Amino acid sequence: MEIAVLGGGNGSHAAAVDLTEAGHNVRFWRRDGDAMKALNAAGNTLVLKDFVGERPVTLAMATSDMGAALSGAELIVCPAPAPAQADIAKAMAPYLKDGQVVFLPPGSFGSYLMAKAVREAGSTADVAFAEAGTLPYLTRRHGENTIAITTRATRLPTGVFPLRLKDHALGIIRAGYPSVEDAGDGLSGALMNAGPIIHPPLICMNAGPIEHFDHWDIHNEGTQPAIRRTTDRLDAERIAVREALGYGAPHFPLADHYAPDGDEWMYGNMAHDRLVDSGDWREHLVLTEHRYMREDVAVGLAFLVSVADWAGVPAPTATGLLAIGSAICSDDFRKNGRTLESSGLAGLSKEEMRDLMQKGLS
DSSP, rough: OEEEEOOOHHHHHHHHHHHHTTTTTEEOOOOOOOHHHHHHHHEEEEEEEEEEEEEEESSSSSSSSSSHHHTSSSSEEOOOOOHHHHHHHHHGGOOOOOOOOEEESSSSSSHHHHHHHHHHOOOOOOOOEESSSSSSSSEEEEETTTTEEEOOOSEEEEESGGGGGGHHHHHHHHHHHEEEEEEEEEHHHHTTHHHHHHHHHHHTTTTHHHHHHBBBOOOTTTHHHHHHHHHHHHHHHHHHHHHHHTTTTTTOOTTTOOOOOOOOOOOOHHHHHHHHHHHHTBBBOOOOSSSHHHHHIIIIIIHHHHHHHHHHOOOOHHHHHHHHHHHHHHHHHHHSSOOTTTTOOTTTOOOHHHHHHHOOOO
């Protein structure tokens, strides 16, 4: 299959090499022209490191030309951070064609926001935007050209916007990611996002050690019983919001990620142990700039709190963590983050929201 992979971070690099090794023709786009020229000079070759070992993987294309990357692509994979979605959507808009599928793993309601940005940029292409509950990989880059994949997702609950294109979209995505599961519409997919559940307690409740130590593993010594209890309470609020909006099980409770013998979570059983054992998450963290803060708190958690408010569901743990993250960053994420208010949707009724999620933008 012809696939475009967009972005320059850990997830995008992992997707580019993994999908290439699976036999797909991958065009890797990154905004950084100098980085792409360096990759071109290396023969478009990256090194994949996983449980099998290390081996070179040569991509079909590495480019900073969006038109070249998207031309003929059936699937467009965009694991870029949520704050980059609007700019990427504008860059994609002139080149999108009917039938293409944009996959955001995860999305933080980016499925709707990117579709809206594409429309506002003048595109009338009938494109499906889908978002999953997590990145398909636990992954980190080792240097510029080596990508270490600790584990791959075994279940990827995915919502599609608009829902009328769900069958087509999931069929295309499964050709690249067979572990994708139907999670309904785009809002349901957004409320499957594990990042705003696992990461806000870790980044906020470990603020002192993060600022004290040069390197800190929030998934190892940073994951203590008090933090796990907070995570469970936060996840219960997410599930309560999903149920209030009529979304059924499975809700993929985060507790299953930590349980060695519970129901299979998105990365399968024992994924947390493999993550810790890899050592790749013992890293230097800039508390106010890290993706866990700027994406999972300012974007994902702010969105969850706004949906809870809109749905009339109490969410004191989410609201409290959002306030703490705001204080750490000297900001007000409830006001300035990604919310239903900032998306222009807070005035919709539940029925109007369901209709929008089904039909899409006119």
